[in-house]
Amino acid sequence: MASAFGHALLGATLGKLLLPARSHRPWWLLAAACAVLPDADVVGFTFGVAYASLWGHRGLSHSILAAVVLASTLVGLARLxxxxxxxxxxxxxxxxxxxxxxxxxxxxxxxxxxxxxxxxPWEPQRYFFGFRPIQVSPIGVKRFAGAAAWRVLRSEALWVGIPCLLLWLGQRFLRPAPANTPR
Incomplete structure (x- = not known):
């Protein structure tokens, strides 16, 4: 898995891109939390859930269906x-x-x-992309320390942090001028 830091950064960046107004900053934080939440499935290890099972790590909680359900639930709550x-x-x-x-x-x-x-849950097959540059993060806070943490964070700085920064800068400096601006 990527670290919680990389996931949260990408979620917050998506928030900034899709809801750029400063008044929407709380929604950026919610997006960051949504980007981290699928890893809550690691609690299953404590209860003996097998990694490769439907309920295991990177299983159902990482699916497109889970993203649809979570987004729909949170939007429903926000509307209420x-x-x-x-x-x-x-x-x-x-x-x-x-x-x-x-x-x-x-x-x-x-x-x-x-x-x-x-x-x-329709297809149990698990997938990787052909391009896999991000160093896998150890599971657990105790294992994410020292050299392992630096290896992961350096990898994420390059493959997540820099692209997020470029997207933020691009949005800031390349957005069109307001329509009512005199020429």
Missing amino acids: LRPRNQPPVGRLWALLFLATVSHGVLDAMTTGGLGVAFLS
Whole structure:
């Protein structure tokens, strides 16, 4: 898996890109959380859930279906609670879906594990992408330390951090001028 840092950074970047107004910053944080959440499945190891099972790591929680369910649930809650500065429903749903599904995308680009069950529960097959430059992160806080942590963080700085930074800068400096600006 990629680390929680890489997942959160990509989720927040998607938030900034899809909901650029500063008033939407809380939604960027929710997108970051959605991007990290699929790894909650590691709690299954404590209960003896096999890695390769439907409920195992990178299984159902990393699927496209899980992203649809999570985005739909959170948007439904947002509509009920009606928070201030709520973005358009469709745009919010797209953000939360993309942030959640981005988790599996990053994991499918790592150098280890069993792959990602994108099509679970209908298809148990797990997938990796042909391009796998991100160093796999050890599972567990205790194992994510020292040389292993630096190896993963350097890899993510290159393959997640730099692209996110370029997207942020591109949005900032390449956006069109407002229509009512005098020429």
